[in-house]
Amino acid sequence: MTDPAPTPTVPVRERNRNRALLVLIVVVFFGSALVAGALRFSGWRPEGLKNHGELLQPPADLRQIAPRLADGGEYPWNPIERTWRILVAPPADCTDACVGLSHDIDKVWRLFGHNADHVHILWVGEPPEGALRNRVWHVVEPMPELTAQLPGVEAGGPQGAPVYVVDPNGFVILHYAPGFDPGHLRTDMARLLKLK
Numbered sequence: 001m002t003d004p005a006p007t008p009t010v011p012v013r014e015r016n017r018n019r020a021l022l023v024l025i026v027v028v029f030f031g032s033a034l035v036a037g038a039l040r041f042s043g044w045r046p047e048g049l050k051n052h053g054e055l056l057q058p059p060a061d062l063r064q065i066a067p068r069l070a071d072g073g074e075y076p077w078n079p080i081e082r083t084w085r086i087l088v089a090p091p092a093d094c095t096d097a098c099v100g101l102s103h104d105i106d107k108v109w110r111l112f113g114h115n116a117d118h119v120h121i122l123w124v125g126e127p128p129e130g131a132l133r134n135r136v137w138h139v140v141e142p143m144p145e146l147t148a149q150l151p152g153v154e155a156g157g158p159q160g161a162p163v164y165v166v167d168p169n170g171f172v173i174l175h176y177a178p179g180f181d182p183g184h185l186r187t188d189m190a191r192l193l194k195l196k
Contacts (some may be wrong), residue, residue, distance in 0.1 A: 013166040052187060052188055053174035053180075056151060056174065059060065059171040059172055061149065061170065061171055062171070063077060065146050065170075067122065070126070071137055071138065075122065079168045081181060083119070083157045084119070084120075084189065085119070085120045086106065086109070086121045086163060086164075089164070093158050097129045101127075101163075102127060108182050109154045112186075112190070120138060149172065154176055155177055162177060164176070174188060
């Protein structure tokens, strides 16, 4: 019987280089996974993914509340239509600041472009004299059961009114304190409108 051909030996230098390359690949793969996991569980998020409004945890549930419209009837939540809502809950003494807020919200709504039809504006109580209203504004009668579900609603005053974002199902998910930057509302809403 003949002896099988001896297996060729790999030079030590090449073998060490291959092992080092394998170790480097493993370190890069698992190292990036460990860094990503550490960032995720530490709560860090990229600046472009952070919302500007206060995220409500847990969100307030308005599904069982049927807001009454000032001109009669009820405002339906109707989640099938996928309509988002900007809800403004001004106090009675909010006049000039609320007139300015109405102009800001109208401007934000117009900047949604073709998505503007998927956003309604709900104004709780009678808007002040000079407030700008457009076709998607719905004036809602003040209701204790509605305002009780809105965190920070008492923060409003002459300096402005709190604003909320309500998802298509009727959950209040974001809160903006009086005097907020309307550009922040626009940025957050633009992201949410992409979730259709």
